[in-house]
Amino acid sequence: MKSNKFNLPDSNGFFGEFGGKFVPETLMYALEELENTYNELKDREDFQKEFYSDLSNFVGRPSPLYFAERLSNHYGSGSIWLKREDLNHTGAHKINNTVGQILLAKHMGKKRIIAETGAGQHGVATATVAARLGLECHIYMGAEDVKRQSLNVYRIKLLGAEVHAVDSGTATLKDALNEALRDWVTNVDDTYYIIGSVTGPHPYPMIVRDFNSVVEISKIIKKYKTDYNQLPDAIVACVGGGSNAMGIFYPFIDIPETRLIGVEAGGNGVSTGEHAAPLNDGTPGVLHGARSYLMQDESGQIMDTKSVSAGLDYPGVGPEHSWLKDIGRAEYVAVNDDEALKAFHEVTELEGIMPALETAHAFAYLETLMKELPDTANVVVNVSGRGDKDINTVAKIDGIEF
Numbered sequence: 001m002k003s004n005k006f007n008l009p010d011s012n013g014f015f016g017e018f019g020g021k022f023v024p025e026t027l028m029y030a031l032e033e034l035e036n037t038y039n040e041l042k043d044r045e046d047f048q049k050e051f052y053s054d055l056s057n058f059v060g061r062p063s064p065l066y067f068a069e070r071l072s073n074h075y076g077s078g079s080i081w082l083k084r085e086d087l088n089h090t091g092a093h094k095i096n097n098t099v100g101q102i103l104l105a106k107h108m109g110k111k112r113i114i115a116e117t118g119a120g121q122h123g124v125a126t127a128t129v130a131a132r133l134g135l136e137c138h139i140y141m142g143a144e145d146v147k148r149q150s151l152n153v154y155r156i157k158l159l160g161a162e163v164h165a166v167d168s169g170t171a172t173l174k175d176a177l178n179e180a181l182r183d184w185v186t187n188v189d190d191t192y193y194i195i196g197s198v199t200g201p202h203p204y205p206m207i208v209r210d211f212n213s214v215v216e217i218s219k220i221i222k223k224y225k226t227d228y229n230q231l232p233d234a235i236v237a238c239v240g241g242g243s244n245a246m247g248i249f250y251p252f253i254d255i256p257e258t259r260l261i262g263v264e265a266g267g268n269g270v271s272t273g274e275h276a277a278p279l280n281d282g283t284p285g286v287l288h289g290a291r292s293y294l295m296q297d298e299s300g301q302i303m304d305t306k307s308v309s310a311g312l313d314y315p316g317v318g319p320e321h322s323w324l325k326d327i328g329r330a331e332y333v334a335v336n337d338d339e340a341l342k343a344f345h346e347v348t349e350l351e352g353i354m355p356a357l358e359t360a361h362a363f364a365y366l367e368t369l370m371k372e373l374p375d376t377a378n379v380v381v382n383v384s385g386r387g388d389k390d391i392n393t394v395a396k397i398d399g400i401e402f
């Protein structure tokens with residue numbers, strides 16, 4: 001896709017000391033096959049044409065960069081711009097990656113698709129592209145998330161995919177990932193595993209980043225340069241596994257004028273230990289096939305996570321974010337549940353745009369950020385998804401029963 005002087009991962013899949021391929025022997029061959037296919041296809045003209053045609057005709061890209069006038073006025077200084085990934089087909093950035101990976105599956109002749117999902121958005125995005133190509137599809141989802149996200153579960157079923165509720169552990173995203181990996185080990189010959197974030201073993205963090213780093217993001221850079229003769233002062237994105245953030249951060253890594261700010265889920269507060277913010281309060285370790293920051297106790301046991309937003313409720317994070325944190329290129333902060341909920345209501349009322357609860361974490365950080373920045377500052381918020389899927393959660397918190 002895009003060439004970048006930060007040319008990582010290295011050939012072993014490492015971003016500094018993070019990443020790699022920590023998987024059973026049976027999967028090593030499958031990962032190599034995937035990497036070879038990707039490397040062969042990614043710059044080929046016919047593949048690019050197919051990918052971008054699907055992005056424009058099926059996903060509805062390019063999505064606008066929209067000036068949020070009332071939200072900017074609300075903070076009284078600076079200009080806030082919204083990258084509208086929420087306008088994509090199926091309502092979030094995740095479709096960019098699934099549209100790309102299903103093309104890889106097609107080229108590899110795989111007939112069976114599996115995926116894990118947290119909020120259900122990746123499950124929906126995967127079931128959507130599998131339906132379009134008529135492929136068998138199985139979605140693994142934590143039993144707790146199945147309850148929280150019943151609407152998305154039903155959407156996945158309507159799309160013809162099978163949902164497997166996972167009861168182990170905390171019955172959330174990390175447990176769903178474990179089950180999906182287990183399925184892949186068993187059925188590796190005919191099965192393509194579409195990982196939903198910049199997590200998992202190499203080459204997934206690279207592939208998912210590239211597919212989320214679609215072309216119009218470089219147009220943002222150009223637009224700022226030509227229209228305002230400057231670059232965004234800051235880009236803010238929520239970080240669960242980190243795919244929407246990595247997609248928009250990536251073209252800016254070598255542009256130091258632009259601050260890159262990832263917002264993790266602070267849950268009840270980072271100091272309470274009840275959160276999902278491994279970059280703020282975690283240590284390096286291996287989870288789901290890669291080395292990265294994790295929420296783990298002293299004996300390496302993965303800790304329970306807590307967030308109002310199912311899509312951020314994950315104890316790990318992509319290895320490239322771990323690296324960006326350690327080299328100091330990106331900043332990672334955390335926002336608590338109550339702050340995210342407040343931002344959800346504020347953005348909805350001020351802009352007529354109802355953000356996903358995940359995205360609301362990015363918006364909530366503006367409260368702090370806009371005070372630090374000068375009046376002339378331009379800030380881009382990556383609106384990773386729309387809030388329709390979260391209405392039941394928000395209503396319940398507001399004491400409303402349907």
Ligand SMILES: *Cc1c(COP(=O)(O)O)cnc(C)c1O
Nearest residue numbers: 121240241242243244358384385
């Ligand atoms: C899944 C999801 C996220 C979190 O995933 P990342 O890989 O961190 O981007 C954020 N926002 C929305 C709307 C999602 O559906």
